[in-house]
Amino acid sequence: MKHYSILFLKSLDLKILNLNEVDSTNNYALRNLSSLSDRQVIVAEKQTRGHGRLARKWVSHVPENVYMSLVLKPFREVKEHSPLTNLTQYMSVVICEFLLKYNVHAELKWPNDVLVKGAKIAGLLGESTFQGILLKGYVLGAGINLNMTPDDLKVIDQPATSLNLLTGNPVNRDSFISGLLDKFFSGYDQFLEKGFLHIKEQYTKKSTFLGKKITVTSLLKSRTIGIAKNFTDYGSLILAADSGKEKIIKAGDITCL
Numbered sequence: 077m078k079h080y081s082i083l084f085l086k087s088l089d090l091k092i093l094n095l096n097e098v099d100s101t102n103n104y105a106l107r108n109l110s111s112l113s114d115r116q117v118i119v120a121e122k123q124t125r126g127h128g129r130l131a132r133k134w135v136s137h138v139p140e141n142v143y144m145s146l147v148l149k150p151f152r153e154v155k156e157h158s159p160l161t162n163l164t165q166y167m168s169v170v171i172c173e174f175l176l177k178y179n180v181h182a183e184l185k186w187p188n189d190v191l192v193k194g195a196k197i198a199g200l201l202g203e204s205t206f207q208g209i210l211l212k213g214y215v216l217g218a219g220i221n222l223n224m225t226p227d228d229l230k231v232i233d234q235p236a237t238s239l240n241l242l243t244g245n246p247v248n249r250d251s252f253i254s255g256l257l258d259k260f261f262s263g264y265d266q267f268l269e270k271g272f273l274h275i276k277e278q279y280t281k282k283s284t285f286l287g288k289k290i291t292v293t294s295l296l297k298s299r300t301i302g303i304a305k306n307f308t309d310y311g312s313l314i315l316a317a318d319s320g321k322e323k324i325i326k327a328g329d330i331t332c333l
């Protein structure tokens with residue numbers, strides 16, 4: 077049985093659909109994309125099939141965390157270098173800045189992981205659907221650990237953390253979500269206009285792996301080793317590869333050596 081309620085965030089005029097349990101808030105948004113309006117937010121208490129990129133599992137059985145998807149329909153025509161491809165990076169910067177309110181200094185791991193002292197606290201997943209060449213909608217999914225025990229974190233196959241463990245206090249999920257959305261939408265229009273350049277400076281400052289030796293694993297699993305140099309104006313990673321060549325990488329996963 078699915079329970080839901082719609083909370084309105086008055087200052088923003090946002091609609092939030094709050095589901096008790098769902099397979100994945102991203103899947104829900106993609107299934108219902110035609111009937112959901114621009115800026116509709118979907119949150120769930122639990123997800124039974126929460127996922128990340130490449131169908132990796134997102135651990136989502138613990139309530140009082142953020143399992144959230146934003147339906148975004150900013151335009152129909154998607155041009156070259158569209159800011160859509162950087163929306164997850166924009167959200168990662170917003171999350172980092174919002175965490176400062178809790179006195180937590182987070183860092184970024186390209187393309188869009190949010191870490192605290194090397195442990196992952198949030199992950200982002202963007203998925204879009206097209207009708208021919210026209211955008212039907214973009215779904216921006218965010219998983220943020222707010223209230224987990226060390227035992228809950230043990231099932232995650234990489235170092236992970238949760239806001240309550242960092243602050244020593246339980247975190248109120250609804251006020252976290254409304255504060256985060258407020259911050260996200262207060263810069264969203266400007267971000268759409270300027271794209272990655274709008275956040276490049278903050279994104280670069282928080283990318284603590286820059287200057288270090290890293291391995292980049294592409295989505296097709298090929299590996300390149302080199303020094304992480306910087307980002308292009310479109311959010312791609314610039315790597316000084318060990319082969320002596322400079323490479324511009326649009327997608328992949330990085331590990332520090």
Ligand code: BT5
Pocket residue numbers: 099100101102103123125126127128129130132133134135136142143144145189196197198199200201217218219220221232233234236237
């Ligand atoms: C991500 O993928 O980090 C994107 C995660 C997006 C989750 C949200 S929740 C709401 C919406 N609905 C969905 O179904 N998804 C979105 P990726 O970069 O592929 O990283 C996945 C990896 O993160 C996993 O393989 C684990 O190593 C790790 N992981 C899984 N659950 C985690 C958790 N709760 N906290 C920290 N790390 C986790």
